Amino acid sequence: MSTLSWIIVMSLLGGALSVVMAAVFAFSARAAWVPHLISYAIGALLGASFLEVLPHAMTSGGDAETSAGFVLGGILVFFVLEKLVLWRHCHFEHCEGHEQTVKQALDHSGHDHGRSGLLILVGDTFHNFVDGVLIAAAFMEDVRLGVVTSLAIIAHEIPQEVGDFMILLHSGYSRGRAFAFNLLSSFATLVGALLAYFALSSAQSAVPAMLSMAAASMIYVAVADLIPGLHKRTELRATVQQVTLIGLGIASVVLTHHLVDAWID
Template identity: 45%
Template sequence: MTLLWILTFAVLGSVAGVAGAATVLLFSEKTLAALIPYLVSYATGTLLSAALLGLLPHTLEHQPAEMILATVLAGLCLFFVLERIVIWRHCHVVGHCDVHKTSGYMILVGDALHNFVDGVMLAAAFLSSVPLGIAAGLAVIAHELPQEVGDFAILLDSGLKRKQALLLNLLSSVPTLPGALLGYFALSQTAESVPYVLAIAAASFLYIGLADLVPGLQGHIGPETGWKQFLLMLTGVGTILLIRRLHG
């Protein structure tokens, strides 16, 4: 059953990303630019609450706080370095990505790596507990939607046709499954490493939420949108809390 849960959310995460990219085919860039900040707001709430209310408390129950927090710090530093060398690239706002720094194909490399790591993290979360896995899986799905839409926009701006860009987005989402399978079989044999993988997962969620999503939202907050974005962030937090309550 654990493997089935892992594969289900790995597929859902991949499908969500491709579905998000496909929305570019249906809406104008103006409509997407107006919609994405709200999707990002919800994703921010789910990512931060999954990290701070789900993953970290669970890891701290099984390992010394100093070791876990040191792992989180190392993870944050690692993701900073990866993003600086354009491997861990995120783009959640249409029209607000620096295409001069990142080619369309580098976006795909970073996306594939990111999805592979997401798969490993999903496996670690579900191996710890089903509620924790569901919370982590929902957080992954929530941020994949706006991320893939933004990446798709960059691919189009790089000169690719829509069908080509959609196919490449689909291929970059595939590594989630092998990552989930590898994580399941590897971590099943080394259970003592699971809390540290979860700490890295928490670092990933925190980095994406605080270094990538929140700064992007600040550029869209105004009297007419700020409170709506805040409510959607709270909705994301509430979703994670509800999952914990239902499965607690």
């Protein structure tokens, strides 16, 4: 397949497929699985950023110091965006991580007349658009890198979307409307990917910087948004499960790299 075809296919998978899978979890009341999915997603994000995306950014740009600077700046940018309620999804009142979001959303004692749901949809659309840009930048560098990056994005989108579904339901949305709005929001991934592809085609020098921003995004989401929620469970059994699943997430990145190598070669 051409690079553009890869970008289109993986953008659709990263957006629409994650929404469909999240709906299966959310609507079948398997919210208890979300903490396990989050642990796996952390491993996939960290594995993709440190083992794939960041090394490519440094080698393709020819300047490790510049790439590291973009990563540092990217983390600061994502922090500011999150503070402005534009980047991540924990907009629900008193929300403290995905596990707490789901727990609160499952409490059907009332709803907030759609306020939280509207914020979720706005933030989700922006987030999906940025994901599409990152997917395109990765594929512009290397198909293998694009596949691994897409895998990491899909891995963290599923538990995130489960939490979003729960908040939308709590906000008074019907299951059908929650699914339709989330699916519509997911197409922002494809829009971002296509815009980035045509922009980066005429500005190849910007690809290393975009890869560094992609690494910063993954590191920030894993370390700032997801890992703190895991520390709420301090018992030994939970800790062992978390470490094991994080390891599986990292291993899946390595395995995907080798499988794609074998397939393409």
